[in-house]
Amino acid sequence: MTSDSVQADRGSIGAASAPPLRGLLPLAIGLLAWQFFGPRNVPYFPPPLEWLRALDALRISGSLWPAILTTMSSFAEALALSILIGSALGILLGRSETVDRMLGPSLEFWRTMPAGALVPVAVLILGYTESMTLFVVTLTSIWPILLNVRSAAQRISQDRLDTARVLHLSWFATQYKILVPSLVGSIQLGTQIAAPIVLIIVLLVEILTQGSGIGREISLAQSTFRSSTVFGLVILTGILGLGVNLLIGLAGSLLRNYATNV
Amino acid sequence: MYQRINLPGLTFMAGLVLLWEIFSRIVGARLETIPSVSKILVALYQIAIDGPLFSQLIHTLLVSIAGWLMACAVGLTIGLGIGIWRPVWRYSMASIDVLRSIPSISLISVALLFFGFSSKMEMVIVVYVSQWPVLLATAAAVGATPKSYLESAKSLRLSQRATVLKVRIPSALPSIVVGVRLALTLSIALAVVAEMVGNPAGLGFGIVYAQQAIQPAQAFAYLLVIGLVGWGLNLILMLVVERFMRNHAVSS
Numbered sequence: 001m002t003s004d005s006v007q008a009d010r011g012s013i014g015a016a017s018a019p020p021l022r023g024l025l026p027l028a029i030g031l032l033a034w035q036f037f038g039p040r041n042v043p044y045f046p047p048p049l050e051w052l053r054a055l056d057a058l059r060i061s062g063s064l065w066p067a068i069l070t071t072m073s074s075f076a077e078a079l080a081l082s083i084l085i086g087s088a089l090g091i092l093l094g095r096s097e098t099v100d101r102m103l104g105p106s107l108e109f110w111r112t113m114p115a116g117a118l119v120p121v122a123v124l125i126l127g128y129t130e131s132m133t134l135f136v137v138t139l140t141s142i143w144p145i146l147l148n149v150r151s152a153a154q155r156i157s158q159d160r161l162d163t164a165r166v167l168h169l170s171w172f173a174t175q176y177k178i179l180v181p182s183l184v185g186s187i188q189l190g191t192q193i194a195a196p197i198v199l200i201i202v203l204l205v206e207i208l209t210q211g212s213g214i215g216r217e218i219s220l221a222q223s224t225f226r227s228s229t230v231f232g233l234v235i236l237t238g239i240l241g242l243g244v245n246l247l248i249g250l251a252g253s254l255l256r257n258y259a260t261n262v
Numbered sequence: 263m264y265q266r267i268n269l270p271g272l273t274f275m276a277g278l279v280l281l282w283e284i285f286s287r288i289v290g291a292r293l294e295t296i297p298s299v300s301k302i303l304v305a306l307y308q309i310a311i312d313g314p315l316f317s318q319l320i321h322t323l324l325v326s327i328a329g330w331l332m333a334c335a336v337g338l339t340i341g342l343g344i345g346i347w348r349p350v351w352r353y354s355m356a357s358i359d360v361l362r363s364i365p366s367i368s369l370i371s372v373a374l375l376f377f378g379f380s381s382k383m384e385m386v387i388v389v390y391v392s393q394w395p396v397l398l399a400t401a402a403a404v405g406a407t408p409k410s411y412l413e414s415a416k417s418l419r420l421s422q423r424a425t426v427l428k429v430r431i432p433s434a435l436p437s438i439v440v441g442v443r444l445a446l447t448l449s450i451a452l453a454v455v456a457e458m459v460g461n462p463a464g465l466g467f468g469i470v471y472a473q474q475a476i477q478p479a480q481a482f483a484y485l486l487v488i489g490l491v492g493w494g495l496n497l498i499l500m501l502v503v504e505r506f507m508r509n510h511a512v513s514s
Contacts, residue, residue, distance in 0.1 A: 020355075022352065022356070023352060023356030026353060026354055027360055027361070044376055101270050101271050102273075103271070105268055105274075106271070106274060112447070112489070112493040113489045113492055114447070114451035114454045114488055117458075117484075120481055121481045121482060121485050124473050124476065124481055125478070199365050200365045200367045203367045207371075221371075222371040225375070227375050230371050230375060231372065234368045234369065238363055241365055242363040245363060
């Protein structure tokens with residue numbers, strides 16, 4: 001069966017097709033109902049417009065944008081590190097069976113380590129520093145990238161590698177012209193899975209250490225029972241998460257074009 | 263792979279442990295924050311004998327397993343509904359995509375507002391977050407039953423109910439299993455995180471407590487236990503799934 005006929009044999013819902021936007025209707029109705037018919041006197045149940053007002057108050061007090069900036073720059077740095085280290089390790093493991101067998105059990109154990117458990121330990125060793133955040137976040141979020149790249153590197157067709165040999169490409173050129181383009185898809189897929197994890201762990205570090213960023217603001221608002229601020233910030237993290245997903249999806253489709261054009 | 267013992271891999275692991283021991287004895291003696299392996303084991307023994315380790319371990323295990331089972335039930339039910347009826351998918355999927363992109367950790371704060379520092383809060387978070395992969399996998403796989411299968415079901419004059427039970431669910435099973443495995447990983451991770459941030463019980467609380475009391479050896483001991491819990495539960499689930507899939511293999 002070729003891939004085309006598999007596509008044709010798919011049922012009504014293709015995996016690739018994006019859901020239609022009218023699917024947002026229930027969410028919108030729910031929010032409207034919350035706004036207009038929600039309980040008035042329950043302090044933990046503020047209506048949606050209050051969330052926006054609370055966010056605006058935070059912006060006026062001057063702590064909103066710095067918090068977003070801190071969180072997103074930690075996020076971007078950690079994601080970049082995860083992509084670099086994850087794909088490098090993935091290529092290493094995928095191309096060398098010896099290394100794969102040697103590192104296998106150790107990686108297997110680390111991979112199943114519940115995300116987040118590392119944070120307190122890292123705080124103890126490294127203290128409340130920016131490098132601690134990067135270390136923890138990278139260590140917990142490289143796995144999807146590493147595993148995807150590893151399995152893709154194992155499946156690189158021998159023909160492509162033989163072509164490199166026939167053309168007498170140097171080692172560096174082989175990596176750059178054959179290996180990386182063959183793996184771009186898997187790196188993108190891994191990144192798509194890793195990005196939400198990165199955001200979650202960045203926020204967790206900020207909540208636990210009370211250092212800076214959106215996580216700290218959420219934690220502060222929650223401990224002082226400013227519930228509309230909590231809701232506003234939670235929605236803000238949701239929007240950031242959604243935006244990041246869209247960006248990575250976009251980057252992915254651009255990269256896939258490049259990969260098939262090579 | 264699982265039958266053969268991976269000797270180089272285990273040697274490498276033992277080598278790492280040995281290196282750590284040597285490193286922490288030479289460098290860690292001055293830093294005092296990196297405990298040696300032997301100190302970690304001693305600390306583990308201490309919290310296991312007169313510490314709260316076992317009650318914490320049982321708490322975390324109970325919450326993550328119970329939460330995982332509930333998440334599977336919820337995810338399967340809703341996922342089936344969305345997968346079978348196309349209009350439901352059309353009018354709900356975008357909302358679901360928006361809802362699930364809210365980072366789980368920030369939802370803990372919302373749950374804390376509603377339920378306070380309690381096990382109820384922990385449970386709600388675990389179930390809410392870990393039902394997403396099951397729901398999504400079920401909805402996508404049940405909705406994408408190959409047309410040829412559905413046509414055979416039609417030519418066999420299977421009823422709607424029989425088509426779902428005998429054709430659509432079995433053909434979706436491999437994807438559902440992937441979702442179920444992801445849900446287990448998530449439920450353990452979320453239970454630990456919820457304990458760290460909110461509910462003062464379980465292994466997550468233990469590790470944060472050790473950190474705040476500046477007890478590196480204890481913190482590492484907890485990390486080891488948490489790692490073993492994650493690894494052990496995953497292994498058990500994988501063995502169960504392997505056996506189950508062998509018995510109920512769909513021949514396509």
